[in-house]
Amino acid sequence: MSGKDRIEIFPSRMAQTIMKARLKGAQTGRNLLKKKSDALTLRFRQILKKIIETKMLMGEVMREAAFSLAEAKFTAGDFSTTVIQNVNKAQVKIRAKKDNVAGVTLPVFEHYHEGTDSYELTGLARGGEQLAKLKRNYAKAVELLVELASLQSSFPGLNVPLLTSSQSWMRESGKSSIG
Amino acid sequence: MLESAELYFNVDHGYLEGLVRGCKASLLTQQDYVNLVQCETLEDLKIHLQTTDYGNFLANETNPLTVSKIDTEMRKKLCREFEYFRNHSLDPLSTFFTYMTCSYMIDNVILLMNGALQKKSVKEILVKCHPLGRFTEMEAVNIAETPSDLFSAVLVETPLAPFFQDCMSENTLDELNIEILRNKLYKSYLEAFYKFCKNHGDVTAEIMCPILEFEADRRAFTITLNSFGTELSKGDRETLYPTCGKLYPEGLRLLAQAEDFEQMKMVADHYGVYKPLFEAVGDGSGGKSLEDVFYEHEVKMNVLAFSRQFHYGVFYAYTKLKEQEMRNIVWIAECISQRHRTKINSYIPIL
Numbered sequence: 001m002s003g004k005d006r007i008e009i010f011p012s013r014m015a016q017t018i019m020k021a022r023l024k025g026a027q028t029g030r031n032l033l034k035k036k037s038d039a040l041t042l043r044f045r046q047i048l049k050k051i052i053e054t055k056m057l058m059g060e061v062m063r064e065a066a067f068s069l070a071e072a073k074f075t076a077g078d079f080s081t082t083v084i085q086n087v088n089k090a091q092v093k094i095r096a097k098k099d100n101v102a103g104v105t106l107p108v109f110e111h112y113h114e115g116t117d118s119y120e121l122t123g124l125a126r127g128g129e130q131l132a133k134l135k136r137n138y139a140k141a142v143e144l145l146v147e148l149a150s151l152q153s154s155f156p157g158l159n160v161p162l163l164t165s166s167q168s169w170m171r172e173s174g175k176s177s178i179g
Numbered sequence: 180m181l182e183s184a185e186l187y188f189n190v191d192h193g194y195l196e197g198l199v200r201g202c203k204a205s206l207l208t209q210q211d212y213v214n215l216v217q218c219e220t221l222e223d224l225k226i227h228l229q230t231t232d233y234g235n236f237l238a239n240e241t242n243p244l245t246v247s248k249i250d251t252e253m254r255k256k257l258c259r260e261f262e263y264f265r266n267h268s269l270d271p272l273s274t275f276f277t278y279m280t281c282s283y284m285i286d287n288v289i290l291l292m293n294g295a296l297q298k299k300s301v302k303e304i305l306v307k308c309h310p311l312g313r314f315t316e317m318e319a320v321n322i323a324e325t326p327s328d329l330f331s332a333v334l335v336e337t338p339l340a341p342f343f344q345d346c347m348s349e350n351t352l353d354e355l356n357i358e359i360l361r362n363k364l365y366k367s368y369l370e371a372f373y374k375f376c377k378n379h380g381d382v383t384a385e386i387m388c389p390i391l392e393f394e395a396d397r398r399a400f401t402i403t404l405n406s407f408g409t410e411l412s413k414g415d416r417e418t419l420y421p422t423c424g425k426l427y428p429e430g431l432r433l434l435a436q437a438e439d440f441e442q443m444k445m446v447a448d449h450y451g452v453y454k455p456l457f458e459a460v461g462d463g464s465g466g467k468s469l470e471d472v473f474y475e476h477e478v479k480m481n482v483l484a485f486s487r488q489f490h491y492g493v494f495y496a497y498t499k500l501k502e503q504e505m506r507n508i509v510w511i512a513e514c515i516s517q518r519h520r521t522k523i524n525s526y527i528p529i530l
Binding site for chain 1: 289290293294297299304307356357358359361362365398401402404405406409410411419468469470471474506509510513514517519522
């Protein structure tokens with residue numbers, strides 16, 4: 001028992017009961033903190049694993065999409081100016097939702113489609129098949145990007161509470177080595 | 180008929196025919212393509228191209244070399260050659276050249292119209308226009324507010340005016356979807372070009388008319404295939420088919436009713452030329468697509484154009500073959516730069 005953590009107390013039966021109740025309270029608090037830090041760690045590890053998988057998949061999907069762009073240009077000629085000029089409203093949009101993990105709110109992004117494809121007739125006379133494939137590949141890439149963004153934005157949201165709760169838990173463990 | 184071609188053609192056009200045949204002889208051969216496919220980087224590609232007729236066309240490019248720079252320089256070279264031919268030509272060859280440039284002009288006009296409607300600066304659109312489709316009124320496009328104004332103020336002077344007449348008779352220009360407008364213009368252009376070649380008669384008609392018929396039918400097939408699953412109705416689709424091909428009139432009517440690839444194939448089976456083409460189409464991602472098969476057939480017809488003399492088809496064929504060569508080189512360059520070599524051999528061989 002270290003010197004500085006000694007509590008000055010008058011040795012009576014009531015003081016003992018009060019002390020026991022305080023000890024119980026401190027232990028419950030410490031267990032709750034441990035549970036919180038465990039839940040956060042679990043979620044943290046899951047997110048990290050998903051981030052790594054998604055990043056690898058992202059590399060593959062982007063490569064495939066860039067190659068399908070080259071294929072489409074081979075058959076349809078240069079359609080880039082037409083596409084850029086006809087941009088108006090976004091077709092794929094994102095909704096932000098909140099998710100609760102052990103008291104910590106994390107943002108989650110979800111994509112949804114709105115409106116029709118304004119480029120339906122591009123490539124009507126040449127290269128339509130390749131353009132359709134190109135659109136599919138890049139749509140897949142965009143969906144993956146949204147998922148990755150969601151994961152990466154919840155990462156710092158988790159990190160800080162995880163560290164603080166594990167620090168508090170360490171502190172409490174040190175303190176409650178009374179008895 | 181044939182005697183007159185042999186007797187009088189060389190007076191006006193002999194020099195240019197000789198020149199274009201010389202240019203055709205410098206197209207890349209199969210051996211050149213094999214060398215290009217084996218390159219590891221774009222720098223290697225540049226070195227290999229220096230040994231061909233392209234020479235040092237990339238000599239002034241700074242590092243790093245990109246595929247778009249190669250594409251731009253090749254196109255500049257083709258434009259220089261084309262402008263040389265055009266400037267030295269006499270009628271009726273010069274009218275033929277004007278017809279050839281109309282297809283690029285149509286693309287440019289659509290770009291300019293779109294840009295003018297969205298109030299984009301004319302200068303940045305002009306940079307993106309195809310150089311072969313230049314016409315003198317291009318810069319004046321930004322004065323118009325609506326497409327109909329644009330037509331009555333600017334486009335009336337260009338060679339494209341008669342093609343717009345066909346579209347204007349049904350709707351005003353404002354309501355048409357830009358892609359439908361593009362395809363309608365191209366249809367009237369193709370029919371006008373075909374009539375010109377047919378009226379010229381002689382060997383030119385014998386060579387150019389089959390080529391243009393194939394182009395018309397190819398467009399009909401491609402439009403049909405690409406309109407499955409879109410909002411384009413069958414009636415609209417039928418108005419986009421050029422009528423100067425072999426499919427007119429029964430084939431086009433049957434095509435307008437087709438609803439999937441199999442029905443399209445059945446229509447093609449009635450025509451001896453198109454049956455083997457459709458049979459060569461592989462299924463899914465393994466074999467060739469319909470577009471690839473059409474490109475190959477076009478290249479074959481263009482190469483055959485050089486087997487006759489004293490006609491204008493050689494100029495058309497040379498331009499198309501050169502463009503295909505440019506597409507091949509860009510394809511190989513993209514495969515090399517993206518390190519995706521599995522499909523590097525799917526270029527269309529020419530000679």
